[in-house]
Amino acid sequence: MLRESYLACERGILGALAMAVFLVAWEGLARGWWADLLQPALGTAANVLRIRPIFLASPSAIAEMAFQMYFVTGEIWPHLGLSAFEFVVGFLIAASIGIPLGLVAGRYRLLSYAVEPLLAALNATPQVALLPLVVLWMGTGLPARIFIIVLLMIVPILINSHAAVRTIDPKWLRLARSFSASEWRLFRTIVLPAAVPFLLAGVRLAIGRGMIGIVVGEIYGSAVGVGVMINQAGSTFQTTRVFVGILTIVVAGLVLSEVVRRIERRVEVWRPSTSADS
Amino acid sequence: MSAPMSMGLSKARPMPSVRLSERAQRQLVGAGTVVALLLLWEGVVASGLVDPLYISSPSRILRVAIDQFGSGAIWPDIRVSSIEFLVGYVAAILVGIPLGLMIGWSRRLNYLLGPFIDILNAVPRVTFLPLLILWFGIGMNSKFAVVFMGAVIPIVIATHAGVRANEARFIRVARSFSASEWKIMTAIILPGTVPFLFAGLKYGAGRALLGVVVGEIYASTAGVGHMIVEAGNLFDTDTVFFGVLLFMAAGVAVTTILNRIERHFDAWRPRGLAQ
Amino acid sequence: MYWNRRAVRPTHRAAMAAFGAMLALSGPTGAARADELIPFKVAISTPVVSILPVFLAADGGFYKKQSLDVDIISTEGGTKGMQVLLSGEIQAMHVGLSPVVAANAQGAEVRAIASTTNTLPISLFSAKKLTPPLPKGTTIGISTLGSETDIALTIALKALGLARSDMQINQIGGTSQRFAAMSAGRIEAAPLLEPGTTAARQKGFTEVYDLSAAKTPWIFDAVVVTTDYAKDHADAIQRFLKAYVEGAYWGMANPDKAKEVISRRFKTKDPAVIDSTYNEFKRLMPRDARPSVEGSANVIKQLASTGLKLRSEKVEDYVDLGPIDALEKSGFIAEMQRQYAVQ
Incomplete structure (x- = not known):
């Protein structure tokens, strides 16, 4: 009975256990618990296990600082707000350019041949290398940051929507054609539904890259943004604040990927058997 | 050419029946587009419509490339960036594959380590750069760290997914023929994992390259990314583009090498799993 | 499981080529130079007038004279350099006192031990x-x-x-x-x-x-070390300071040679720029490389006024005059003044 209920939530129990052990071990490093504990056995060598807070903030200090920044001073909100704004606008632009462009390019054979090498090159390039150029073109303000996010997000969206159309069995299209369906109807009834799972996979990848875009786009800046806050804290050696920034991005990333996963599960039924996403 | 960038294995072979003439057509159109775009770029600058200060031009970039390779000035930077990439990426492979196999093999280990992998996967590893500089300095060590962190997570996740994709079908059969655990590992799990593994390796290579670029942009004393930043501050657009092209070439080269190696493993792949 | 021979070989070759490339690439870095030299890495925030003695000591051959194998890197920014110093990658950072105060406020233990610029030359x-x-x-x-x-x-x-x-x-x-x-x-x-x-x-x-x-008293650029390093490597620090101070004196006594160094290290051929940089160096450089206590106090006050929570406002928690005192007591600075006849 007990064993069964343990097995039912083994994942949760073991996961929580591992996390707790990890946090305690970390706290102990920052607070010198382990150094004190091993002092009799190892002598001064045990001091290796005592890590100064400037190098590693303790979980409790991070939690306290996070609480302060979120609920007492509220100073994190403007940073978070601006970064979220950059992300959302960047995503909307990337999706509204990338999806139609990819679908159309995938639909017509010659057009597809024309864009394939460009997509491959774009895909192989770390687009962040363009950051210094983007700064030259648009400075380091909001437009530049959004641009770099669009640049990163549009690649998987473009590639996946292009590939989505190319994987549709041509038989279907020929069939629809022989019933003299219009091009628009074809798009709506065959191309789009078949493409949705691919598009979502692209969106999921784009989200991860968009987060990179936020952090990278804010490297140069000095005013507002979570990335800026992390850099500023790093420059003033406030390691606890750096960790609060990282934690904020972790939570945002987990929430976003969970949202996409839910949507994906909902459209699972549509997924053609050819696409196997991990 | 352009398989979808998913971690999975959607091998999108565009046309089911590829005739030779069509392949020729494809290459012709592809190459033609690239040439046309380059000419357009050159033309726009030559006609004075756009100042080359902002967008450079193919001929100007070529001149920088000839200059840099001719004088050999670029090699130290290429050397530094290559070492950063190779050390971090190889370390990620050496850690990532065994770790992925282990958490795929043992359910409990997966439960224990899963949350950490999920959390690291949710945060761009370049976010850690301010800490990595503090921990490892401005030299190559901090780049090794960020490249490793970037590449190891996708490799672990892909290997893990590969092991799990096997399990149900083949292992029970093998067990019923009383195959040893070792035999099952080498004869079934590993080969079945290969296609997933390569998807992870390719994705990881992209992240590793990203780590080199961002790490060098953030803080460095040498490397191609360092060269790009310095050129950017001087408004030397030609050199910036040259650096970006070097990274593009590196990306294409790594992908091509991995594709080649993967093709050699094709014979290894049990039928019915890959497609 | 069959490995097709044709399939394996090229893979193998590619792997070996990659490995070979790695070895070739990593080869020269590992090679140590003369064994008797003490390796010492110093970083500058950027090549400017206030770090000139670091270059003068190198180009005048004074590091070698002190049995130091000095490696100079530029971090393009003081706070970044301070992070690098804390990481242990370098032994000394040439930087102003502000990052020292900010780092110590967060629990670091670093000290300025010698200064080139006891004012704000900006x-x-x-x-x-x-x-x-x-x-x-x-x-x-x-x-x-x-x-x-x-x-x-x-x-x-x-x-x-x-x-x-x-x-x-x-x-x-x-x-x-x-x-x-x-x-x-x-x-x-x-x-x-x-x-x-x-x-x-x-x-x-x-x-x-x-x-x-x-003419506000300040510490704009100084040699900064961690207290741990200062405690365990007092000898290396004395050697570095000797080379550094002798470099400065050599530069002050030999304008032509110093200007060559400026031209080469700062990558400028413009005689007006070189001349004024040299004159600025002579104007700024304290003859005993001693950090100004008054300047330190000003920096501390300025940072405290920006809202930074300091652990202390005492100068000795940011500046360690011990090494420069020892240098002076050894008679080295007086010796330099005699040898190079610089007032």
Whole structure:
């Protein structure tokens, strides 16, 4: 009975256990618990296990600082707000350019041949290398940051929507054609539904890259943004604040990927058997 | 050419029946587009419509490339960036594959380590750069760290997914023929994992390259990314583009090498799993 | 499981080629030079007048004379360099006192032990003739946030009655990078020092605010080490300081050689820039390389006024005069004064 209920939530129990052990071990490093504990056995060598807070903030200090920044001073909100704004606008632009462009390019054979090498090159390039150029073109303000996010997000969206159309069995299209369906109807009834799972996979990848875009786009800046806050804290050696920034991005990333996963599960039924996403 | 960038294995072979003439057509159109775009770029600058200060031009970039390779000035930077990439990426492979196999093999280990992998996967590893500089300095060590962190997570996740994709079908059969655990590992799990593994390796290579670029942009004393930043501050657009092209070439080269190696493993792949 | 022979070989070759390439690439770095030399890595925030003794000691051969194998790297920014010092990658960082105060406030243990510049040799320049000098939204370049140029900018903006938050402040890198970025139009204004100030005047840039005119006692650029290193390697530090001080004296006594160093290290051929950089060096360099206590107190006060919570406001928690005292007591500085006949 007990064993069964343990097995039912083994994942949760073991996961929580591992996390707790990890946090305690970390706290102990920052607070010198382990150094004190091993002092009799190892002598001064045990001091290796005592890590100064400037190098590693303790979980409790991070939690306290996070609480302060979120609920007492509220100073994190403007940073978070601006970064979220950059992300959302960047995503909307990337999706509204990338999806139609990819679908159309995938639909017509010659057009597809024309864009394939460009997509491959774009895909192989770390687009962040363009950051210094983007700064030259648009400075380091909001437009530049959004641009770099669009640049990163549009690649998987473009590639996946292009590939989505190319994987549709041509038989279907020929069939629809022989019933003299219009091009628009074809798009709506065959191309789009078949493409949705691919598009979502692209969106999921784009989200991860968009987060990179936020952090990278804010490297140069000095005013507002979570990335800026992390850099500023790093420059003033406030390691606890750096960790609060990282934690904020972790939570945002987990929430976003969970949202996409839910949507994906909902459209699972549509997924053609050819696409196997991990 | 352009398989979808998913971690999975959607091998999108565009046309089911590829005739030779069509392949020729494809290459012709592809190459033609690239040439046309380059000419357009050159033309726009030559006609004075756009100042080359902002967008450079193919001929100007070529001149920088000839200059840099001719004088050999670029090699130290290429050397530094290559070492950063190779050390971090190889370390990620050496850690990532065994770790992925282990958490795929043992359910409990997966439960224990899963949350950490999920959390690291949710945060761009370049976010850690301010800490990595503090921990490892401005030299190559901090780049090794960020490249490793970037590449190891996708490799672990892909290997893990590969092991799990096997399990149900083949292992029970093998067990019923009383195959040893070792035999099952080498004869079934590993080969079945290969296609997933390569998807992870390719994705990881992209992240590793990203780590080199961002790490060098953030803080460095040498490397191609360092060269790009310095050129950017001087408004030397030609050199910036040259650096970006070097990274593009590196990306294409790594992908091509991995594709080649993967093709050699094709014979290894049990039928019915890959497609 | 069959490995097709044709299939395996090329893979193998590729792997071996990759491995070979790695070996070839990593080869030269591992090779140690002469065994008896003590390896010592020092970082400068950027090549400017206030770090000149670091280069003079190298090019005059004084590190070798002290059995040091010194490696100089540039971090393009003081706070970044301070992070590098804390990481243990380098033994000494040449940087102003502000990052020292900021780092110690967060629990680091670093100290300034010798100074080249006990004042603020900085001028704020604008690329355009603007009225008012710096309108809202002006893009201003600094090296890194929290470094000496950043603090100097804060002081200058305050003196001009401008709000820091109204400006677009960009982390660009050292003086030469900021000057180049200003010339290229990437930024509109920047605090500069030699060799940047003369170059900026020649270029016709507008001097918006001259911080050096006030002659405020300050520690703009100093040799900084961790207390751990100072405790365990007092000998290496003495050797470094000897080479560094002798480099400075050698430079002051041999203008031609020092100007060659300036030309080569700061990558400039302009005689006016070289001359004024050299003169600025002679003007700034304290003859005993001693950090000014009054200047230190000013830096501490300035940072405390920005709201930074300090662990202490005592100068000795940021500056360690022990090594320079020891150098003076050994008679080395008097010896230098005799040998190079510099007043």
